[in-house]
Amino acid sequence: MTEADSTFVPLADQPAFLLGQLGAYTGGRFGELLAPLGIGPRHFGMLRVLREHDGQTQQQLCETLGIHRNVMVGLVDELAKRRLVERRRHPTDRRAHAVYLLPAADDVLGRAQAAVTALDGELFAGLDAEERATLLGLLQRTAASNGLRPGIHPGLTHERVRPC
Template identity: 55%
Template sequence: MTKDTDAANATTLSGRAGFLLSELGSRSAGRFAVRLGPLGIAPKHYGLMELLSRNEGLTQQQLGTTLGIHRNVMVGLVDDLEKRGLAERRRHPTDRRAHAIHLTESARGLLPLARSIADEHETELLSVLDGPERAQLLALLQRLAAQPGRPADVHPGLRGSRP
């Protein structure tokens, strides 16, 4: 490419990283939601179930703090999982005012299926890249995502708002 071509590309949307990340993210999120649909969950439910699978028994407040989610949004997400039979509130063992959130057996059975869907989705999404390119892309994206003020492992859709 020449200097003129580089400058021209930078002024088109396809030459802007922010546009491409947004476009690919939107397309990926939509496809992932469709893939999870038959399981009766959305990506936000899957994300919360993954967090709970690694942190069983956290309170709603702890979940909200960890994810950077307002308490009202967190209550709604836990309510959603509870209505689907995927989570339950139990009395916290040391704080009578709090409830510990636990996955149900149904959720534990659903998680391997959801993980398989997530794996298939990622494979399809990155199918045009070889192994080293995938690793490089992931490393670069993780570096961008690690900027201060960005909670790790939290999608804006899970927080209920856009940054």
């Protein structure tokens, strides 16, 4: 064993590794829970934003989410194909289209939110309420100190539209 070998910390003792491991697991598990609803995590994120910003133009949604317009067009196309959203001419700007949730989106969002709650329960079953609150605060602070926008997954900002 060399001196360099003795300085290696086990991966299970490295926070960055553990966060990556949990992130990969959580992302996969979340995708599994959403699959029966016909959406993926990226769709869920977009639907959540639309719930708060229904009727915004695609450009406004790009700015809200901090994503490239090509990503926006792809996500809206996929959600429109599933009849969860529709584009309509903007009432005051005839060059723009506004995006609106359709009634079917309410059911999908409700069921997807239930899946999020169930996943939180699964992931943190070993923690009591105080520990969960402490962990949540630490994660929020860490995300903020790394410049991450609250409630916006950085995977949405990728310029290439990946399958959900």
